[in-house]
Amino acid sequence: MxxxxxxxxxxxxxxxxVDVVRRDTxxxxxxxxxxxxxxxxxxxxxxxxxxxxLLRVLHGLLAPVRGQVTWGGLTAPPxxxxxxxxxxxxxxxxxxxxIRHALKLAGVRGAEAQRRVADALSTVxxxxxxxxxxxxxxxxxxxxxxxxxxxxxxxxVLFLDEPTASLDPAAARAVEAIVRDFHALGTTIVMxxxxxxxxxxxxxxxxxxxxxxxxxHTAAEQFFRSPRSLQAKTFLEGERL
Numbered sequence: 001m002x003x004x005x006x007x008x009x010x011x012x013x014x015x016x017x018v019d020v021v022r023r024d025t026x027x028x029x030x031x032x033x034x035x036x037x038x039x040x041x042x043x044x045x046x047x048x049x050x051x052x053x054l055l056r057v058l059h060g061l062l063a064p065v066r067g068q069v070t071w072g073g074l075t076a077p078p079x080x081x082x083x084x085x086x087x088x089x090x091x092x093x094x095x096x097x098x099i100r101h102a103l104k105l106a107g108v109r110g111a112e113a114q115r116r117v118a119d120a121l122s123t124v125x126x127x128x129x130x131x132x133x134x135x136x137x138x139x140x141x142x143x144x145x146x147x148x149x150x151x152x153x154x155x156x157v158l159f160l161d162e163p164t165a166s167l168d169p170a171a172a173r174a175v176e177a178i179v180r181d182f183h184a185l186g187t188t189i190v191m192x193x194x195x196x197x198x199x200x201x202x203x204x205x206x207x208x209x210x211x212x213x214x215x216x217h218t219a220a221e222q223f224f225r226s227p228r229s230l231q232a233k234t235f236l237e238g239e240r241l
Contacts, residue, residue: 009156010071010078011037011188013058018067020053020212027053028212031067035157040179040189042199042220045209046235051192052161054209058190059083059159082155086162088146090134095126095145098134102149120148124178140171147178158182160191164198176202196236200224208232 013035020028028050035041035058043051056062057069060077071077091098096117103113121127124144129137134145143163150158160179164172172195179202183189193199199206203220210231216223227233 009037010074010080011035011157013069013071013157013190015054015058015064015069016067018054018057018064018069020050020057020062021065022053026212028057028064031057031209031212031214033058033207033214033217035188035190036205037188038183038186040183040191040202040204041207042203042205043190043192043207043209044196044199044235047194049209050212051209054207055083055159055161055190055192080156081159082150082153082157083159083161084143084146084150084163086165088142090142090145093134094131095121095134095137095148096130098145099149099152103152106153116152120152123151123181124148125174138171140167140174143167143171143175144178147175147182151178151182155187157188157190160189162192162194165194172198196224208235210235 015031015033018028018031019026031054043054045051053062057064059081060069091101093101099117099120100113103116108116118127121130124147126141126144126148129141134142137145164175167175176198179189199220206216206218206220206223207214208216208223208229208231215229215231216227218228223232227236
């Protein structure tokens with residue numbers, strides 16, 4: 001953490017010398033990374049490089065076998081974080097019911113909950129589908145609902161794991177617009193993606209993983225213009241073919 005960087009509301013998130021082993025395989029090795037407040041940090045890398053694993057470690061869902069993660073100097077993740085997965089995890093309830101349930105767990109009930117549900121569904125363009133069963137929505141609608149649920153909770157940090165990977169271009173653009181709206185409100189975004197064009201459009205910073213190691217952590221503009229590591233250069237050249 002830089003001398004001028006102040007810890008506020010669980011930020012920055014700092015991973016130091018992190019190792020993760022899963023099923024006897026070392027997935028992350030000696031990983032250092034810092035997630036700064038109000039930035040959009042994208043985790044990029046080839047398949048199997050450990051992107052989703054690092055996202056879960058930074059969120060506090062997965063504990064490293066070595067090293068440490070801190071959230072604003074704390075050793076446990078604080079409230080105020082949300083995560084949206086590649087495939088939306090939804091309950092057997094209506095679209096509105098999914099959001100109400102998340103708010104109930106967060107201690108928000110009554111008129112305030114109703115207001116947040118309506119605002120979240122309107123924000124993602126699903127107000128007309130409020131009472132439709134969540135699991136019969138299209139893939140793009142389900143992902144927007146997952147984002148609406150996060151929106152209602154007003155997270156300080158939003159983790160997104162390949163949120164547009166299985167969506168058509170129109171649905172992906174809708175999700176990107178919602179991510180921009182989150183960021184405009186000051187939400188810190190941490191996201192994995194295979195879509196380099198998407199990363200160019202949205203990212204402020206890039207963490208590049210190769211073989212479970214961070215080979216580059218830099219401003220997105222610098223990364224795409226002139227990557228410093230051989231691994232990143234090779235990856236970008238291959239993706240441009």
